[in-house]
Amino acid sequence: MTREEREEKWFSNISGAESISIESKIEICDKAAKRMMIIILGLLTLEFILLFVVGGEIFTRVADFLNRISEGGHTGNHSQGLALTGIIVFLPVFIIPLTAAFSYKNNYLKAELAKIVTSRENTAGKESALPSFTKESESDILHFDTLNFKLAIIQVLMYDLHLLKPEFDIYAFADQYKGKNIDTDSDAIIEPAMNFFKEMEIPKNFAPYVEMLYMDGGNDVYMNIIPQWDGEDDSFDLNEITLEELQQFPNLKKANLMSSDFDKVKEVFEAANIAVEPL
Template identity: 60%
Template sequence: MIINGTSLAFPLSLKDIEAALGKPDQVVKRDNKFIKYIYDNTGIVFEHSFSINNHLKKCKTYIDEEHLISTVFLYYGDFVKSMTGEKELPKQPCQAMVLSDGKSPYFFSDRHRVGDFNLILWTPYGTNFNGIAETITDTLSISYFPEIKHERESYKLKETDEELLHFDNINFKLTIIQVLMYDLRVLKPYFDIYDFAEEFSEEEIDTESIEIIQPALEYMINLPIPKKYAEQVQEIDMDGGNEIYMNLIPQWDGEDETFDLNEVGVEELRQFPNLEEATIMSSNFKQVKAVFDEAGIDVELL
């Protein structure tokens, strides 16, 4: 990424950014979740995410704990407007021109992937954008998220005599799959929707779907998860960009309640003795929080 003639190689540190833009006008910290560096007059926000470090280590692009800035938010429009209810915003909208390989990026349902970067247009709820974005009027996020190389494995489910975890709520099971399969990489096989589509022969699978791919969801419903992995789950961090969701709805914009955790049982939670905290997406947070409280797990709304 080149800003003001300065080339920035991701993942970034604050020093890297200051070399191009000077010191930020605002610094916002949220526990151990993120630090936001806000540039008021340029309409740009950089986000230092503590949760990205494991992914970077898996991709062998991790440098140190200072280089965890992986996302840039460009607040376009006639005035600065919030995307997801965030209160700390730059004072002026962004005027920068965004080009990918010298061209305006092409979006499909608000999404675009170029190299190791994911681009998302944060269009108003219930709408999306398809085509070449020559003029951008909505907030644009650019996230450094390199792909993890993995070996192709068969998706044929095997019977096992191992003791298994039990789930009554699929959206809770999906959060556990995210931790074990994508974050910790202990649950096999590593599910990739493109590999799955090639192996799945009963019908053609649309790998650019904006709706849930039912055969993929059925796979997750039936996927056995050995109980021996339960003690490795220490934290749940639900996010619209989680790999599990991108492999079920490849073009999901994260703006609806499809994967909200609105129901979970105390016994489901108590299967994980080391689970201490969770950040969840939910439209029924008050009732779900009561269940987490009963299980002795700290929970907060994304």
């Protein structure tokens, strides 16, 4: 079965599947198949461990039984019968893992479909009453020398205060992206997403709304750039900052930072009269 045939079969009974692209469905099926395999192998391993702990002699009895019925004949029919008997004997062991895996598959497909559709509707339905990012003159937009500082500001304005609209969603973005297929399970930076934030122009009239920064590994802005980021590396650490950047935000009074060079950036924040602590 090809990936396209699998996609068609798996989504055949799922309502609304026609609203997303074939590429998105294939990607979802690939992820589901991997997770199903993990479930099956995991449950099989657990079952065999339990069987061994509860009664290891079960394996010996099964082996003896199969050996007895295998004696006395080497014809094709006898071999087929032996194979069928083996399948019947071990079938109960596979029922639970297979049932669990296929049940998970259906729920996963529906959940991923709903996630994409909802994100698309939310993105399409949001009409910003704010100035366009791209139509502001240079003097009316905020200037950033440090990308990670800009991302921290975007977290506040877009995801905390919901002022920057529409909110960027990696799943909707990946579904509509015309370039190379985007892996939304990535544990590395998704460059098209990062470029989106790099190129975003933020009007200066948003600056007064920023009163506090709280950089955390689970922040939405980071999850939309590295969806599977564990927060353990320094991808988004704020190790550089300029006083000019900070002085654009007159009401910023407190910041909790992710930084591997905290003492260095602390000096700049304190020079701007901003209380700062390491995360």
